[in-house]
Amino acid sequence: MREKPRILHTKTLVQTRLFRIEQVDLRFANGVETRFERLIGGPRGAVLIVPLLDDGTVLLIREYAAGVDRYELGLPKGRIEGEETITAAANREIMEEIGYGARHLHHLTSLSLAPGYLGHTTHVVLARGLYPQRRPGDEPEEIEVVPWPLERLTELLQQDDFTEARSIAALFLTREHLQHESAPS
Amino acid sequence: MREKPRILHTKTLVQTRLFRIEQVDLRFANGVETRFERLIGGPRGAVLIVPLLDDGTVLLIREYAAGVDRYELGLPKGRIEGEETITAAANREIMEEIGYGARHLHHLTSLSLAPGYLGHTTHVVLARGLYPQRRPGDEPEEIEVVPWPLERLTELLQQDDFTEARSIAALFLTREHLQHESAPS
Numbered sequence: 533m534r535e536k537p538r539i540l541h542t543k544t545l546v547q548t549r550l551f552r553i554e555q556v557d558l559r560f561a562n563g564v565e566t567r568f569e570r571l572i573g574g575p576r577g578a579v580l581i582v583p584l585l586d587d588g589t590v591l592l593i594r595e596y597a598a599g600v601d602r603y604e605l606g607l608p609k610g611r612i613e614g615e616e617t618i619t620a621a622a623n624r625e626i627m628e629e630i631g632y633g634a635r636h637l638h639h640l641t642s643l644s645l646a647p648g649y650l651g652h653t654t655h656v657v658l659a660r661g662l663y664p665q666r667r668p669g670d671e672p673e674e675i676e677v678v679p680w681p682l683e684r685l686t687e688l689l690q691q692d693d694f695t696e697a698r699s700i701a702a703l704f705l706t707r708e709h710l711q712h713e714s715a716p717s
Numbered sequence: 718m719r720e721k722p723r724i725l726h727t728k729t730l731v732q733t734r735l736f737r738i739e740q741v742d743l744r745f746a747n748g749v750e751t752r753f754e755r756l757i758g759g760p761r762g763a764v765l766i767v768p769l770l771d772d773g774t775v776l777l778i779r780e781y782a783a784g785v786d787r788y789e790l791g792l793p794k795g796r797i798e799g800e801e802t803i804t805a806a807a808n809r810e811i812m813e814e815i816g817y818g819a820r821h822l823h824h825l826t827s828l829s830l831a832p833g834y835l836g837h838t839t840h841v842v843l844a845r846g847l848y849p850q851r852r853p854g855d856e857p858e859e860i861e862v863v864p865w866p867l868e869r870l871t872e873l874l875q876q877d878d879f880t881e882a883r884s885i886a887a888l889f890l891t892r893e894h895l896q897h898e899s900a901p902s
Contacts, residue, residue: 534788534861537781546731550754550834551738553731556783564857568783569735571756596722597832598741598753603719604832641874643882645830646837647782647789649735654882672749676719686893689826697828697839697882704889708871 535561545569573652576612577642579622580698582706583608583632583659584682590703591630591662592678594693595671605678605691606699609654622657628669630677635661640705643698656702658709682707720746730754758837761797762827764807765883767891768793768817768844769867775888776815776847777863779878780856790863790876791884794839807842813854815862820846825890828883841887843894867892 537558546553552572559565583591590607597604608629612621619637626632640656669675680688685703688694722743731738737757744750768776775792782789793814797806804822811817825841854860865873870888873879 536787537857539786545733546736546738548730548738548754551731551736551756553733553736553738558783558857560781560858562858566857569733570784571736596745597829598743599755599835599837600829600832601724602721602832604829606832642880643885644782644785644789644880645835645882647785647787647791647881650784650830652784652831672722672743672751673745673747689890689893695827695829696832697830697886700828700886701882701889704886705874708874 537561540565569649571650571652573650574611576616576621577653577655578609578611579618579625579655579657580607580609580643580702581622581626581657581659582640582702583626583630583634583662584706585662585679586660588682589679590682590706591626591632592680593629594676594678596673603693604696605688605694606696607702609698612655618655619657622655622659624667626659626662627665627667629671629675631664631666632659632662633665634659635663640702640709643701645698654698656698656705658706682710722746725750754834756835756837758835759796761801762838762840763794763796764803764810764840764842765792765794765828765887766807766811766842766844767825767887768811768815768819768847769891770847770864771845773867774864775867775891776811776817777865777884778814779861779863781858788878789881790873790879791881792887794883797840803840804842807840807844809852811844811847812850812852814856814860816849816851817844817847818850819844820848825887825894828886830883839883841883841890843891867895
């Protein structure tokens with residue numbers, strides 16, 4: 533393993549309501565010094581949930597995405613708040629966004645987004661044993677829930693409004709996980 | 718399809734060397750008004766390349782990722798510059814980062830990262846027919862090239878330093894693409 537660059541100096545350039553931009557001065561092991569900018573993620577990270585019914589249907593959502601100014605199809609997600617565990621945050625988010633709670637929550641993996649300049653971590657949680665349970669969220673309009681059979685993943689990938697790398701990775705990872713679960717040991 | 722929220726007002730809050738943060742005031746179709754912040758991506762987006770040798774080996778790279786302050790394994794990537802096409806940018810990036818050019822470049826799909834607050838688009842390009850061709854890049858240290866057989870994708874997913882949602886999605890999408898290519902028609 534290589535020796536990590538040494539951080540010489542960090543400085544917060546900007547802090548808005550949502551974002552913090554940091555400037556970092558580094559010295560690489562070869563002596564080269566350079567300056568980066570990076571976005572600092574929330575301290576606890578975010579959760580992205582794969583809510584899976586017993587028959588293999590995933591409950592997707594379609595909601596307005598301000599970053600790209602269009603409605604996007606994807607998985608429910610949100611920030612981890614306060615002292616919540618990863619699975620507690622996942623369960624709260626699906627109650628708020630799709631109106632279900634889950635009896636079984638399994639942390640599949642943790643993803644980075646663009647690790648070169650974003651500090652964000654997203655924890656992927658598989659939610660099964662779903663039961664109707666609604667909690668009020670803070671969404672500006674009702675979220676559309678879109679049931680989609682996981683076995684029709686290839687068709688989902690062809691939808692113009694299903695583009696999010698995290699959601700795509702999470703569904704492939706879920707399919708792999710289920711295949712290993714059902715494989716004879 | 719729902720009526721899109723109406724953008725009432727946008728304002729650049731911050732412009733740094735790398736980032737632009739915009740504030741957006743919106744009115745949803747139901748009359749609710751709200752304010753978002755979003756990061757504006759580069760005008761042309763980025764490319765993420767899957768460099769694939771004829772024997773099914775993918776050429777990954779391991780490089781320092783300032784956003785998460787560790788070395789990360791992933792696919793070569795970079796911004797589209799000036800008037801470059803998507804495939805020209807992809808070819809330049811692999812010459813700079815792994816020392817190969819490609820005779821065949823295929824734009825597989827385009828990904829969003831976190832569309833709720835990031836405007837970034839990443840174009841995934843499958844690069845085949847590789848030949849040695851090095852172009853000087855602007856990296857602070859030499860990039861480590863890590864050959865990895867695509868058929869060992871499951872093992873790759875278990876590596877602690879392979880976490881990037883875009884790279885994970887791109888390799889699964891490549892596997893799907895190759896399966897369809899080789900399927901009897």
